[in-house]
Structure formats: C-alpha cells, structure tokens
Amino acid sequence: MAGGGSYDTFPKLLLRNSAQFGTRPAFRHKDLGIWQSWTWAQVAEIIRAYAAGLHRLGLREGDTVAVVGSNRPKLYWTMMAAQVLRAIPVPVYSDAVADELAFVLAHADAKLVAAQDQEQVDKVLSVSDRLPQLNRIVYDEPRGLDGYDRSRLIAIGDIIEDGRTALAAEPTLGERIDESIRAGSGSDIAVILYTSGTTGAPKGVMLSARNCIDAAIDTTRFDRLTDKDVVLAYLPLAWAGDHYVSYVQGLVAGYCMACPESSDTIEQDRHEIGPTFYLAPPRIFEAMLTRLMVRMEDAAPIKRRLFSYFLDVAQRYGEQVLTGRPVPLSGRLIYALGRWLVYEPLKNVLGLSQVRVAYTGGEAIGPDLFAFYRSIGLNLKQLYGQTEAFLYVTCQPDGEIYSDTVGPPAPHVDICIAETGEVQFRSPGMFLGYFKDQAKTAEAMTSDGYVRTGDAGFFDEKTGHLKIIDRAKDVGRLADGTMFAPKYLENKLKFYPNVKEAITFGDSREFVCAMLNIDPVAVANWAERNNVAYGSYQELAGHPLVYDMVAKDVAAVNRSLAGETVLAGAQIRRFLILHKELDADDGELTRTQKVRRRFIAERYAPLVTALYNGAHEADISTEVTFEDGRKGTIAARVKIRDMQIVGPTKSLGRAA
Amino acid sequence: MRAPNANEILLQVEGVALAFGGVRALRDVSFNVRKGEIRAIIGPNGAGKTSMLNVVNGFYHPNHGAITFKGRTRAKMQPFEAARGGIARTFQNVALFKGMSALDNIMTGRTLKVRRGLLWQALRYGPALAEEVEHRRKVEEIIDFLEIETIRKVPVGRLPYGLQKRVELGRALAMEPDLLLLDEPMAGMNVEEKEDMSRFIVDVNNHYGTTIALIEHDMAVVMDLSDRVAVLDHGVKIADGTPDEVKRSQAVIDAYLGVAH
Structure with a gap:
C-alpha cells in the first residue's frame, strides 16, 4: 500500500518508487510489436539524465x-523531467488544429515543446512565427524529420544521452x-x-503538486490501488482523466502505465495488457458494445442464441450477483454457467477480464449501457x-451503484447545491486558479470558496447520492411548459447501435425534433449484409x-418516453x-467529443428551420476543415421524417 | 539521406530491344538511373513500360542491348539473380499470398537474407531462432515505417486494396534493395491513398536512401515525386529529363494528346 505521505512533489514520489518498488515495472510501451518495459529504478535514472539534458x-x-x-x-517522462527542474508541464490535445495549438502555446508562454512525431512538429513549426518565446522543439519519433532545420530541433533520446554523459563528466550538475x-x-x-472549452477559448487550470497528490491518495485508498495494478494510458494526455489515472495515480500508487502501440491498436493492446x-x-x-x-x-445462429439467452439471464441476476445481494440458487447456478460460457469470454475479447475497478465519467451514461456492463x-x-x-467530485463506492x-x-x-440548482464543491485536488486569468477564476468561484460546476443537480432523497440532470443552462421547456432535457x-x-450522435431541439419550441448521425461501422455492416x-x-x-x-429506433425512444409522465410530452x-x-475539427464537437448544441443549431440553421416548418427536404451547404487545416465545402439535400406520437399526449394536443 | 549523385550511375540500359513475335515492345531504348534518385518511366497504354521493368529485373530477356547494374554488364539474368543482386519490385496487380498475414508476407521478403539451412529453420532452434528474431525485428521496423501495425496479423486477402499495395511495398523493402522497381504503385487508389503512398515513396527514398524507378499513370504524382522522367511511346523513348523539361516536350504532348496525321 502506497500513499503520498511526506512526498509532496512528483519527483520526490519518483525517487520513493525507485527505492521502494525499484524492480517493478513503471512503464510499458508496445514498440516494434513487443511490449518494452522500464522499471521504476530505470525510469528514475532516465529522468535524472533527461532533466540534466534539459537543464x-x-x-x-x-x-x-x-x-x-x-x-x-x-512524453510522460518529459513531464517528470520538467517537474524535476521545477518547470511546469502543459499537455496539449494532440488532435488540436494549428490555430488552437498556437493559442495554447502562446497563452502558456511555452519555452519548449515536446512533440511526438513529424505531424506535431510540422504543426508547431507552422505557427512558430506567432510564438516568439518558443526556443526549442524536442521530439520522440525521428521518422520524416531528416531534412529539417536542426538548430531548434532535438530528439528526446539525444537529450537523455547528452544528460547522461554530462552527469558522468561533471558531478556539480548532479x-x-x-x-x-x-x-x-x-x-x-x-x-x-487546458480545458477543452465547451464555450469560448480554452482556460489553463493550474494545479499544485500537494493538491494533486492529496486527491490521488484519497482515491487510491478508496479503490485500494497498489503497485500491482496496471493501467492502459490511452486517453488524451491533456485530459484531466488521463493525467489523473495514468500519471498522478501511477506515481502515487506506484503502478504500471502501459502505452499502446498506436491509437488504432488500442483494443488489441488492451487485450494483451489486461x-x-x-x-x-x-x-x-x-x-465497444x-x-x-x-x-x-x-456469428453462427447457435452462438447468437446462446448470447441472447445469457444476456437475459445477466439482466435478471447480474447486478445482484455483482453487489452480493441474495439471488435464488437456480439463478446463481445459471449465472455461473453464463459466466463460463459467455460473460468471461466476452470480457476477455474486450480486454476487460482483469479489471477490478472501472469508471465512466465525463458525460452521462445511458442506463441500459451501464446496466449491460455491470450485468456481465x-x-x-x-x-x-x-x-x-x-x-473526483463524487464517485460510487462498491456495492452502492445506481x-x-x-x-x-x-x-x-x-x-453544496446552490439555490439555482447548480452543484458547487470544495475538494482536496481543487485548482489554484486559471493561468493568467483572474477574472475567469473569480467567476468560477463563490464568495465562500466553492467552485461552480455549471451543472444542475440534486441529492437523491432515498440514497443520498448526487444526481446530475444536465448542464444548468441547457435544461429548457417546450412552448407549453413541458420539461425538455x-x-x-x-x-x-x-x-441504439445505429445512432452515433444525436442533437435534439425543443427549448421554447412547440415540439421536439432531432438531428442524428448514423454510426458508420454499424450501418455499413448492416448495408453489407442487406446488399444495400x-x-x-x-x-x-x-x-x-x-x-x-433509424425511424424504428426513434419510435422505440418515443415509446419509452410515453411511459414517463414528466417527459411524455417531449417525444x-x-x-x-x-x-x-460531426467533427471536432469543424467545431461541432469539443475535443472530448461532446456535441456543441448551440454551435450546431447555428451552423445547420436551414435544417432546423425545415424541421419546424413542415418541409420534407432541405438543402444545406457547410464548410468542412480537413485534418491539415485546409477547408472545403459539402452540399447536400437532407430528407426529414415525421414520427408518430405514442400514447396519450394531452399537453401536446393543447399546444398544437 | 537523399543525395542523388550525378556521377554515380546505378543502372545503365543500353540499346535494349524486345520483340514478342512480330510485336516490337521495345526498340533501341537507352536510359540510366542514378544512385539515390526517383526515376519515373511514363507513357500511354502499351508503350512498353512494364516490359522495360521486366527486362530490368530479368523476367524478360532482351533481344538486343546490354544492361549494366552496379558496374556489371550482362545481357541475360534470371529474376532470382536480380533479387539477389539487390533489385526488388512490386507488381501492377498485387501479388501477395492472400491467405497469409501481412506480417508473414513481409517476412517472405527476407527469404534471400536467411543464412541458416532449411532444417535449422524447421527446427526453429538455436542459431536459426536468433536469426529469425533478427529478421522479425527488421520486418517490425518496416511495419512501423509503413504504419500498418493494426493489420499485422490480418490475412491480406481481407485487406482493402490500398493496404495490400502497402504490404507489397513492405515486402519489397524487406529485401533491403539497392534498386526498387514500382509498377504502378498508385493504380486504382483514391486520392487519400495516393497521397499516403506518395509520402511513403519519398520517405523510403529519404530514409533508406533507396534508388527508385517507378511506372505511373497519374501525371500529377509523377511530376511531384520524380527527379527525372523518361517517356516511352510505342516502344521508343521520346523524351528524357526533369519533370519540367518533359512537360514542355512537344513529342510528349503529341503522344498523350494525339496529333492529326
């Protein structure tokens, strides 16, 4: 069992891990088809050399x-080495287009950029005239960088080598x-x-070492994480979730972070690392689902039958078995059979069979989706x-899951919940403020030192747990007063597997309409099987x-809404x-892949108009941004479908 | 590093003629390939481009003329001799082992580099195993280079065409050739796949210093990639020079657009 204790910075934790778990793996990375490993002792040596080189x-x-x-x-080592020198690492979203990148690099006054490969180096170079304070670019993968101007460009490997030689030559540097x-x-x-910025420009959230470590000590205890654990570091470096789970908890608990071979091989890598x-x-x-x-x-018909039969069994007994509530003996037996035949193989295919604790966050999860994973x-x-x-603001303890x-x-x-319904908190890991933005910091805080989340929520009376409804500013009402979330x-x-993204409209309107994105994987497969x-x-x-x-899926949603008194009118x-x-490069999604509803409503205004004026077709032409920043347009004629309303919808009738 | 050396000729083709019965596929064609350059051979359909490549790698034997490769002149050679001499090629129609994985296909490119005998390899023991690890490492570097990690274990028959082409390029690279012959590396590809393939060809040339001779129909691609272009028409070389020179040549314009006779 590890904790932070008197170790109040990450470099100190690194030295502790090197002394305490010296021979345990700290990093793994699949390279040239093989998982390469580094122990904590090796990493400590590398970081020392790297820091010397950077110095x-x-x-x-x-x-x-x-x-x-x-x-x-x-790249993780770059963060550690920077912290050794008491410099401040700033991870940036790697899929950010050049302009977004330039904004963050300029705002953060970055002196040095660590870029993964040619693609990122090119992006930084393309905006370097806007970054007078930037004097070095260091990189991981040399591929394609042969002919580049060497004066500002150095390989990370070379810096480490240089630091190592220098450390051996002059003891004062050590x-x-x-x-x-x-x-x-x-x-x-x-x-x-930097937050991905659902609204406006990104803001730089400053976190102190003490706060990060205190927060991570609490959560590693909460989930009993030790140096025997393993995580797959696959989420964007700049997202708090990855920084927390891979980097901070990794250093605090002393566990191993495994880096996938490439972003396209994550599933295979997860399966191998477990x-x-x-x-x-x-x-x-x-x-995944x-x-x-x-x-x-x-799959073959017999497998399909087995699968659907045992999924029903899982739905009936899975949750109870998992939380340890009483289950009839017959149910227990048949669930055990299902585990052997279906659930464990399924988890194995997904690379989840070793998982002790899994979390989902960042967005609300569909109850059926959530129940599916728990049931298996x-x-x-x-x-x-x-x-x-x-x-962490809230998290569910084992056994109390809703x-x-x-x-x-x-x-x-x-x-605490404000009168407006907004959720506000104080936490050990709380931020120090936004970098170079006093005004925004003041806006985000209450006078008594709580942070505003911008989410509307309340404490459930039965369980005492927090319920989040939506972003406080997004919950609206239809013209007749029916609640619209x-x-x-x-x-x-x-x-529904066919639907990848959905955006609904209804606030101050007479009824609800939806724009959908089909899931290309699921629908293409369906098309292949049906000769479309x-x-x-x-x-x-x-x-x-x-x-x-898709109309069938929408009809099913309407049926389920008809069963809920409050929302029956919002079919x-x-x-x-x-x-x-929808694409983040076009600004339609945030970098964390959340839809930006307002922006989409503006961008597709002709379609929204057509949804509400009864037309059955509408023309739209939109500008798209390619990955390299070039722009083009696509035009289309989009069809609109009418849906039947299910059940008694008195309020709607009145409105119409 | 890419450093075309004007003085160092890797391949010299001198007065080559080839006929199939009455069809004269090549008539007195001469050209050279300098070490480290990207050389393109273009021409309308039936101009004799693929025949030229086949002559170079020993698949066809010319009726007249001589070929000098790495300082050795010869009139006749078998394909395996060409391969052993350092000439690798890809084909117009993908020629891979469809049932084998991408990895195994590229491994076959190492065949000529294997030193241990068949028995050792069959036993997969001792020195043969160490050698296989060495070859696998080389192949993994190529997989990394061509960014095909995701399809390492996928049978190539299940891959889309653009990826199959990339695997084929990987197999040719696995031979660590001095001269790489590419027969229409971009035929049948969409724009994105073409861009990817162009980038890989330039990268191969830059990174491994491999000399490349390629046949291609897409003029934009050829003009972008190549250092020098030779133009064939009806088995005769009608122009040779930098892309700009070739573009201005009246003979080339006539051959492509046709002239009133």
Whole structure:
C-alpha cells in the first residue's frame, strides 16, 4: 500500500518508487510489436539524465513546457523531467488544429515543446512565427524529420544521452539536479491542464503538486490501488482523466502505465495488457458494445442464441450477483454457467477480464449501457468530476451503484447545491486558479470558496447520492411548459447501435425534433449484409432504407418516453439524418467529443428551420476543415421524417 | 539521406530491344538511373513500360542491348539473380499470398537474407531462432515505417486494396534493395491513398536512401515525386529529363494528346 505521505512533489514520489518498488515495472510501451518495459529504478535514472539534458538546454525553474502527442513514455517522462527542474508541464490535445495549438502555446508562454512525431512538429513549426518565446522543439519519433532545420530541433533520446554523459563528466550538475528536487515544494504548480472549452477559448487550470497528490491518495485508498495494478494510458494526455489515472495515480500508487502501440491498436493492446483499473468516457463503452453487437450479428445462429439467452439471464441476476445481494440458487447456478460460457469470454475479447475497478465519467451514461456492463460482471462505476476539482467530485463506492446517480461526495470533498440548482464543491485536488486569468477564476468561484460546476443537480432523497440532470443552462421547456432535457433524450437515442450522435431541439419550441448521425461501422455492416449499395457516407446517410431503420429506433425512444409522465410530452415528432459526421475539427464537437448544441443549431440553421416548418427536404451547404487545416465545402439535400406520437399526449394536443 | 549523385550511375540500359513475335515492345531504348534518385518511366497504354521493368529485373530477356547494374554488364539474368543482386519490385496487380498475414508476407521478403539451412529453420532452434528474431525485428521496423501495425496479423486477402499495395511495398523493402522497381504503385487508389503512398515513396527514398524507378499513370504524382522522367511511346523513348523539361516536350504532348496525321 502506497500513499503520498511526506512526498509532496512528483519527483520526490519518483525517487520513493525507485527505492521502494525499484524492480517493478513503471512503464510499458508496445514498440516494434513487443511490449518494452522500464522499471521504476530505470525510469528514475532516465529522468535524472533527461532533466540534466534539459537543464543544459536552458530550461529553468518556472518555465513552461508544452507536451503534444499521444501516450508515449517519452512524453510522460518529459513531464517528470520538467517537474524535476521545477518547470511546469502543459499537455496539449494532440488532435488540436494549428490555430488552437498556437493559442495554447502562446497563452502558456511555452519555452519548449515536446512533440511526438513529424505531424506535431510540422504543426508547431507552422505557427512558430506567432510564438516568439518558443526556443526549442524536442521530439520522440525521428521518422520524416531528416531534412529539417536542426538548430531548434532535438530528439528526446539525444537529450537523455547528452544528460547522461554530462552527469558522468561533471558531478556539480548532479548536485544541482538533486538540490532542485529537494527544493521542490507542494505549493509549486505541478501542471497546467487546458480545458477543452465547451464555450469560448480554452482556460489553463493550474494545479499544485500537494493538491494533486492529496486527491490521488484519497482515491487510491478508496479503490485500494497498489503497485500491482496496471493501467492502459490511452486517453488524451491533456485530459484531466488521463493525467489523473495514468500519471498522478501511477506515481502515487506506484503502478504500471502501459502505452499502446498506436491509437488504432488500442483494443488489441488492451487485450494483451489486461488493465486492472480502467477509466473511459461513456462513448468508448458505447463503441465497444456497438462493435460487439455487430460481430454477434455475423456469428453462427447457435452462438447468437446462446448470447441472447445469457444476456437475459445477466439482466435478471447480474447486478445482484455483482453487489452480493441474495439471488435464488437456480439463478446463481445459471449465472455461473453464463459466466463460463459467455460473460468471461466476452470480457476477455474486450480486454476487460482483469479489471477490478472501472469508471465512466465525463458525460452521462445511458442506463441500459451501464446496466449491460455491470450485468456481465464488470465492476463499472460512475464518477462525476471536473478538471477544476482535479477529477473526483463524487464517485460510487462498491456495492452502492445506481445508474441514475453519480454517487456520494468523494473522500474529503464538500458539496453544496446552490439555490439555482447548480452543484458547487470544495475538494482536496481543487485548482489554484486559471493561468493568467483572474477574472475567469473569480467567476468560477463563490464568495465562500466553492467552485461552480455549471451543472444542475440534486441529492437523491432515498440514497443520498448526487444526481446530475444536465448542464444548468441547457435544461429548457417546450412552448407549453413541458420539461425538455436534451441530454436525456440524446442519450436514449444514442443507445441504439445505429445512432452515433444525436442533437435534439425543443427549448421554447412547440415540439421536439432531432438531428442524428448514423454510426458508420454499424450501418455499413448492416448495408453489407442487406446488399444495400452506397458510394459514400453521405449517400448511406440519406438512403431511404437507413431512414426506415433509424425511424424504428426513434419510435422505440418515443415509446419509452410515453411511459414517463414528466417527459411524455417531449417525444420526438420529426427527425433527419445529417449528411456528414460531426467533427471536432469543424467545431461541432469539443475535443472530448461532446456535441456543441448551440454551435450546431447555428451552423445547420436551414435544417432546423425545415424541421419546424413542415418541409420534407432541405438543402444545406457547410464548410468542412480537413485534418491539415485546409477547408472545403459539402452540399447536400437532407430528407426529414415525421414520427408518430405514442400514447396519450394531452399537453401536446393543447399546444398544437 | 537523399543525395542523388550525378556521377554515380546505378543502372545503365543500353540499346535494349524486345520483340514478342512480330510485336516490337521495345526498340533501341537507352536510359540510366542514378544512385539515390526517383526515376519515373511514363507513357500511354502499351508503350512498353512494364516490359522495360521486366527486362530490368530479368523476367524478360532482351533481344538486343546490354544492361549494366552496379558496374556489371550482362545481357541475360534470371529474376532470382536480380533479387539477389539487390533489385526488388512490386507488381501492377498485387501479388501477395492472400491467405497469409501481412506480417508473414513481409517476412517472405527476407527469404534471400536467411543464412541458416532449411532444417535449422524447421527446427526453429538455436542459431536459426536468433536469426529469425533478427529478421522479425527488421520486418517490425518496416511495419512501423509503413504504419500498418493494426493489420499485422490480418490475412491480406481481407485487406482493402490500398493496404495490400502497402504490404507489397513492405515486402519489397524487406529485401533491403539497392534498386526498387514500382509498377504502378498508385493504380486504382483514391486520392487519400495516393497521397499516403506518395509520402511513403519519398520517405523510403529519404530514409533508406533507396534508388527508385517507378511506372505511373497519374501525371500529377509523377511530376511531384520524380527527379527525372523518361517517356516511352510505342516502344521508343521520346523524351528524357526533369519533370519540367518533359512537360514542355512537344513529342510528349503529341503522344498523350494525339496529333492529326
């Protein structure tokens, strides 16, 4: 069992881990088809050399170092080495387009950028004339960088080598590094995480070392994490979730973080590594389930029958078995059989068979989706967190799991609900403020020192757990006063494998309409099995048979809404399928893949108008941004479908 | 590093003629390939481009003329001799082992580099195992280079065409050739796949310093990639020079657009 204790900075924790778990793996990375490992002792040696090398390049206390790329040991090491020198690492979303990147690098005053590969180096170079303070770019993968100007570009491997030689040659340099580690204090800014910015420009959340470590000590105790655990570091480096789970908890608990071979091989890598602790936003669980269902459609009939039979069994008994509540003997036996035949093999395929604790957060998860994973025996729990809290605000303890709540306050977290219904908190990991933005910091805090979350919620009377309804500003009402919670409807729609994204409209309108994105994987597979020919995503999305199929899903959502008194009036009257996939490069999604409803409503204004004026077709032309930043337009004629309303809808009748 | 050396000729083709019965596929064609350059051979359909490549790698034997490769002149050679001499190629129609994984296909490119006998390999023991690890490492570097980690274990028959082409390039690279012959590396690809493939060809040239001779129909691609272009028409070389020179050549314009006779 490890904790932070008197270790109040990450470099001190690194030295502790090297002494305490010296021979245990700290990092793994699949490279050239093989999992390469580094022990804590090796990592400590590398970081010392790397820090010495960076010192020789002129990196000093208080400087900022931007880190751009996917999860690579050398990029995590850059953060550690920077912290050794009391410089501040700033991880940046690697899929950010050049302009967004330039904004963050300029705002953070980055002196040095650690880039993963040629793609990221190119992006930084393309905006370097806007970054006068930037003097070095260091990189991990040399591929394609042969002909580049060497004056500002250095390989991370070379810096480590240089540091190692220098350490051997001049003992004073080593002393200086040790002194820098000793001098580090818990009140130092450990990292600046830029929020993805659902609204407006990104803000730099400053976190102190002491706060990060205190928060992580609480949660590692809460979930009993030790140096024997393993995580797969696959989420964006710049997201608080990855920084917390991979980096901070890794150092605090002393466990191993495994970096995948590439972003396309994550599933295979997860299967090989078998993580024991797993955090994923709901969309990843959704994508896994979609692919699973698609593959089951192609399976032999006997397997399909077995699968559906045991899924029913799981639905009946799974939750009770998992939480240890009484289950009739027959149920217990048949569930055990199901575990042997279906559930364990299923979890194995998904790479989840070793998982002791899994969390989902960042967005509300569909209750059916949540129940599915729990029913097959995955200890999936919800957490509600924020970058400003350095992650945990609430989390569900083992045994007290409800799909519609996010759990009681996490250890040492203090929550209050404002009169407006907004959730506010104080937590050990709480941020120090936004970097260079006093005004925004003041806006985010209450006078008595709580942080505003911007989410509307309340404490459930029965369980005492927190329930989040939606973003406080998103909950609206239809013209007749029926409550309209867009996120709630969208999540219901998105549970169907054919639907990838949904945006609903209804606030101050007479009825509810929806724009949908089909899931290309699921629908393409369906098209293949049913001999539906198509040439492009756009053609597939507009296909009448696809519309018929999706209409069935929408009808099912309406049926389920009819059963809920409060929301029966918010059934979906009309829908359309968008001709392009929503994309963060076009600003339609945030970098964490959340839909930006307002922006989409503006961008697709002609379609919204058509949804409400009774038209059955509408023309739309939109500008799209390609990955390299170039722009183009696509035009399409989008069809609109009318839906039947289910059940007694008195309020609607009155409104119409 | 890419450093085309004007003085160092890797391949010299001198007065080559090839006929199949009455069809004269090549008539007195001469050209050279310099070490480290990307050389393109273009021409309308039936101009004799693929025949030229086949002559170079020993698949066809020319009726007249001589070929000098790495300083050795010869009139006749078998394909395996060409391969052993350091010439690798890809084909117009993908020629892979469809049932084998991408990894295994690329491993076959190492065949000529294997030193241990068949028996050792069958036993997969001792020195043969150490050698296989060495080859596998090389192959993994190529997989990393071509960014095909995701399909390492997938039978190539199940892969889309663009990826199959990439695996084929990987197999040719596994031979660590001095001269790489690419027969229409971008035929039948979409724009994105073409861009990817162009990038890989340039990267191969830059990174491994491999000399490349390629046949291609897409003019934009050829003009972008190549250092020098030779143009064939009806088995005769009608132009040779930098992309700009070739673009301005009246003979080339006539051959492609046709002239009133």
